[in-house]
Amino acid sequence: MNNHYDIIVIGGGAAGLTAGIYLSRAKVSTLILNEGAVGGQMVLTHEIANYPGIENISGYELARNMKTQAQKFGCVIKSNIKITGLKLNGELKEITINNKDTFTSHAVIVATGGKPRAVGVPGEEIFKGKGISYCATCDGDFFTDKEIIVVGGGNSALEEAVSLTKYASKVTIVHQFDHFQALEHYVAEAKSNPKINFVMESKIIEFMGDESLRKVRIENRATNEISEMNVNGVFIFIGYVPNTAKFEGMIDLNEYKEIIVDKNLATNIPGVYAAGDSIVKRYRQVTTAVADGTIAALSASEYVNNLKKELVTV
Amino acid sequence: MLRTNLTHVLSNQEHAELLQENENVMICCGRMGPMCIPVYEVMEELEGEYTNVKFADMEFDSPDAKVIRNLPECRGFAGLPFVVYYKNGQVVKATSSIQSRDQITEILDQHFGNNHK
Numbered sequence: 091m092n093n094h095y096d097i098i099v100i101g102g103g104a105a106g107l108t109a110g111i112y113l114s115r116a117k118v119s120t121l122i123l124n125e126g127a128v129g130g131q132m133v134l135t136h137e138i139a140n141y142p143g144i145e146n147i148s149g150y151e152l153a154r155n156m157k158t159q160a161q162k163f164g165c166v167i168k169s170n171i172k173i174t175g176l177k178l179n180g181e182l183k184e185i186t187i188n189n190k191d192t193f194t195s196h197a198v199i200v201a202t203g204g205k206p207r208a209v210g211v212p213g214e215e216i217f218k219g220k221g222i223s224y225c226a227t228c229d230g231d232f233f234t235d236k237e238i239i240v241v242g243g244g245n246s247a248l249e250e251a252v253s254l255t256k257y258a259s260k261v262t263i264v265h266q267f268d269h270f271q272a273l274e275h276y277v278a279e280a281k282s283n284p285k286i287n288f289v290m291e292s293k294i295i296e297f298m299g300d301e302s303l304r305k306v307r308i309e310n311r312a313t314n315e316i317s318e319m320n321v322n323g324v325f326i327f328i329g330y331v332p333n334t335a336k337f338e339g340m341i342d343l344n345e346y347k348e349i350i351v352d353k354n355l356a357t358n359i360p361g362v363y364a365a366g367d368s369i370v371k372r373y374r375q376v377t378t379a380v381a382d383g384t385i386a387a388l389s390a391s392e393y394v395n396n397l398k399k400e401l402v403t404v
Numbered sequence: 405m406l407r408t409n410l411t412h413v414l415s416n417q418e419h420a421e422l423l424q425e426n427e428n429v430m431i432c433c434g435r436m437g438p439m440c441i442p443v444y445e446v447m448e449e450l451e452g453e454y455t456n457v458k459f460a461d462m463e464f465d466s467p468d469a470k471v472i473r474n475l476p477e478c479r480g481f482a483g484l485p486f487v488v489y490y491k492n493g494q495v496v497k498a499t500s501s502i503q504s505r506d507q508i509t510e511i512l513d514q515h516f517g518n519n520h521k
Contacts (some may be wrong), residue, residue: 119413124492126442126504127441127442127445128445129441133438133441133442134438134439135438136437136438148436149438150436150438150441168447169445169449170445170449170505174505218483218500218501219479219481219482219483219499219500219501220481220482220483220500221482223482223483223501225437225438225439227437227438228435228437228439228440228484229439229482229483229484229501231482232482233482238505300480301479301480302480302482303482322482323482337516368510370466
């Protein structure tokens with residue numbers, strides 16, 4: 091088996107798949123190594139209605155289309171693997187995966203994306219799927235005529251709180267600050283919904299129940315007062331954390347563990363580029379991930395071409 | 405029918421036959437949604453590795469899926485997909501909501517042995 095590629099892309103979300111499409115189409119041999127399911131955060135989106143040129147598509151369909159497109163150009167994709175070894179310095183990069191296979195390349199594009207942020211308090215893991223959910227469209231109907239909490243204050247939290255009123259008898263939004271980060275029209279829509287009420291400047295400190303979630307303990311951050319609320323479900327929408335832990339100490343990260351890149355999406359290591367939700371940027375959308383994937387692919391491709399020319403000259 | 409490459413269980417009878425004919429069975433009962441698709445994908449990949457296990461799916465909203473929805477082991481579940489593992493027709497494990505490849509293989513190894521390829 092030939093385990094050498096011109097470029098290895100780590101991550102198979104919108105950024106990684108786009109890089110795979112661009113590189114493979116340009117006849118640059120490319121391997122995508124993906125630790126989860128192909129599609130990344132895209133797959134977690136039921137409906138994408140603002141992707142230019144496509145009126146309406148599910149995240150799953152868009153991801154599948156991108157994957158097929160990349161593979162048709164010759165891109166090799168290995169998903170649900172685990173990366174166990176990384177050597178990013180030097181002209182030859184080395185990546186080892188859980189079955190002990192080692193792959194080499196001249197350049198690497200890190201497109202590892204992010205994962206939903208957990209509240210991180212006792213009971214969260216126990217009641218995941220038994221009252222705690224991170225997907226309103228998946229699990230909303232389990233809470234028909236029941237009382238639920240939505241945690242968060244951003245666009246997703248407010249939008250999903252409104253959508254969950256289709257099922258729940260009462261939705262309480264618990265948010266840690268005294269104001270929302272969501273755009274004004276999301277806030278206005280939530281505030282005008284009679285089924286929604288608000289517990290501000292508060293955070294959940296424990297999930298409690300038996301075979302399923304029954305109640306939560308809530309701490310008011312302003313008064314330190316602790317109270318309990320009986321609920322059947324809690325939906326958590328408090329943003330994402332970048333999947334960059336394995337690069338700490340190698341690639342420069344900022345205080346939020348996001349990868350620091352220049353305008354060509356190059357990192358501090360020559361031949362290592364980064365794209366998508368794992369890099370420092372303000373707007374995290376499928377469209378911005380696709381743009382990042384394109385830029386990183388073109389930059390990495392140029393780097394590899396120059397490297398090959400140097401090797402020939404030498 | 406779910407758009408996967410897994411064996412589809414379409415009725416009560418097919419469910420019973422599947423358990424009758426296979427010692428080790430994993431059934432993912434879900435929809436084509438964000439929490440279910442990654443589980444189907446892992447199962448499709450594991451089919452080639454765990455030849456001692458029959459991997460199947462079942463549509464959560466089909467009436468006959470009550471054979472899974474109403475299992476005592478699924479009481480309290482409120483997150484798709486419901487995944488049930490059977491050995492000799494008996495439930496040995498059930499999980500709710502998305503599971504990673506590592507979580508799934510840990511269950512397979514624990515209950516069905518790790519004599520896969």
